[in-house]
Amino acid sequence: AAALIDGKLVVSYAELQARAAVLAQRLLASGVTPGACVALLLPRSALLIVAELAVLMCGAAYVALDPAQPPARLRALLDDCAAAALLCDTDCPLDAVCLPRLEVEWAALTGEAVAPHVQLTSASIAYVVYTSGSSGTPKGVAVSQAAVLAFALNQQHEPLQPQDRVAFLANPAFDASTFEVWATLLHGAAIVVVDQPTLLDPIALAQHLTAHDVSILHLTAGLLPGYWPALRTLLPTLRCLLTGGDSVDAGSVAALLAQAPPQRLLHCYGPTEATTFSVVHAVATVADDAERIPLGRPLPGSRVYVLDRHGQPTPIGVAGELHIAGAQLAQGYLHRPALTAERFVPDPFAAQPGERMYKTGDLACWRADGTLNFLGRNDAQVKIRGFRIEPGEIEAALRNCDGVREAVVVARDDTGQKRLVAYLAGDASMLEPATLRSQLATRLPDHMLPAAYVQLAALPLTPNGKLDRAALPAPDDHALDLHAYVAPSGDLEHVLATLWSELLGVEQVGRHDDFFALGGHSLLAIKLIERLRRLGW
Incomplete structure (x- = not known):
């Protein structure tokens, strides 16, 4: 086989x-x-x-x-x-x-x-996945053999079958690949590898998946809105489409279900520390006024608690911090016992003594139907295009850049797209966006590079001396890595400049500007290509 x-x-x-x-x-x-x-x-x-x-x-x-x-x-x-x-x-x-x-x-x-x-032993480590760290350095999540088996074999929500073909398109350095690789192999199914150029072209991806009879597909929440229209012929042939990794756009899911419904659509939630995903919601319909898709219910073998600040379960509809326990928990953070003890704490509700639960930092509440709603974070961690990002790690890298005295990084969505914005105080002559971006690019991956760099005389503070986030101004074009303006030339350049301006929220785009330096990324590039195709280019 x-x-x-x-x-x-x-x-x-x-x-x-x-x-x-x-x-x-x-x-x-x-x-x-x-x-x-x-x-x-x-x-x-x-x-x-x-x-x-x-x-x-x-x-x-x-x-x-x-x-x-x-x-x-x-x-x-x-x-x-x-x-x-x-x-x-x-x-x-x-x-x-x-x-x-x-x-x-x-x-x-x-x-x-x-x-x-x-x-x-069951505690032997199978793999380590690095996630962003608030202290300035990434932290390695050590996942045991037992946790991988508990997750991969616990497919009661959608049992994989030997005749299935599962697309492998996740970044191997992130834990979504655990489902695509190990759940597939442990059920005797076949992995269909998707290379990066194919992944970045929705039409080529649709052709590739169709040619190889893919029946199980996992698309992150960031990819789903831009990809499903190109996959509309394929989607009804899928046994299961899974999505998650970030807040899922309810409007896109509703349109998908109305126009090209797969046989089953699952919304999946779970941090790396609980082995890929541990909460699942089968989505059959989306209410007209829905802003979010419910997280769902825990998988068999996983336990989920929503606790208040005193560690007590919250009533239905009341927000609390989401905690996860059960067989899918990671061992902890590699070589970081103190951080492990801080985040993986004793589970007072477990039937067996000595069990642990993981403090996710996510805020949630129970719904009357027994499913969970996601409400946000209780700390500074953000998700950009499905990547967990600790702004503190970027801030630490910025403080090591020439001329930077103070730095804070926040996620903003002024342009309709969530993006990272850096606010800096220091030697103004050394705080040019292009200079800062080039220095950061030697230390951080692309998804952690701020899209804009705002110079301030000093970071704004509240009367009690804390950062006043509400006073941080929206970035203007001066905060972007713009070249000296040279007008576009020719029909295609004018079309591109208009589309870049719309997608990136930039008032004026010149012919020498760099799409990625202005905050563009692969998902926006895909949207750009799709719009160009619609215009006949």
Whole structure:
């Protein structure tokens, strides 16, 4: 049976096992031992899945890193997880590393090899996923073998079947890939790999998914509004469409259900610390006045509490902090026992002593029908395009930039698109948006780069000396990385300038301006392409 489909490459379960065993033996020979971390710096591909399985065969934990992130950040993550080895391909963005580096190629993973026999426990770490950290450095969430199995095998909301084909389009460095890879393989279904160029083109994606008879698709909340119109022919053929990762646009879901309903639509919620998602809502209809889609109910094996500031359950309709307990909880934060103890606390409601619950920081309330509503955050953490972002990490990076004395970062949606805005005080001659952006780009991934940089004489304070967020001004064009204005030339440039202005909330766009430097990103680029197509370009 097919386990992986990557373009024209079709890999059986037997071949997947054999190639992973070959690589596992190479890892052992390089010094990898059970319990170690092995970093993977590979694009989304069949080779990546073989590498993940090979690491697990060694009893080690894989740490999938995003090759698109800045080299300095990748090195910091390698140091933080104390990686015993680095698996990469010939396009590795890191030159010299102080650990065994194994360049892997598909053609070289042949020959006879036996999968290693290692002793594991349910608490053995399967993988580590890094999320943004408020202290200025990312934190690694260590997820156990038991938690992965509890999640991947607990598909009672939509049981995967051997005949299913599941699209693999999540960034491997984030935990949505756990569903797409391990839930698929553990049910004997087939993974259909989607490469990055295909993912960024909704029409090409629709063609790819249709050609490979994909039956299960997970689209993040950020992708759904811009993608579903291009997928309208495919959607009714899907056994299940899953979405989540951020607030889902209720209007888009209503339109999708009215015009191209899949056989089943699931809204999924859950932090990395509770293994991908632990609360699910089957969406059949959307009320006309709905602003949000309910989070839903906990999966079997997971427990959810909404607690007030005294740790007591809240009544229906009353806001409280969402806590998650059960078999899907992560072990904690890698090498950070204090932070683990702060966020993973004893569960006073558990039937068995010694169980823990995770404080999500999300605010929610119970509905009368037994489902949950999401209400926001109780801290500064934000989600931009599905990415968890701690503004404190960006602020710490900004304070290390030349000329910056004070910095605060907030999420604003003045333009109709949620974006990060940095407010800065310091040496005005050194606070040009282009300069700051270029310095940050060496330290932070693209999704953490502010779209605008507002210079202030000093950060505004309330009478009691705290930051006055209400007094932070909306950014104008001076806060953007604009080039000296040169008028667009020709029909296409004028059309592009108009569309950029609408999408980015910029008053005037010149022919030398950079879409991404003005706050553009891949999701907005997709909207731009779609509008150009509608206009006949």
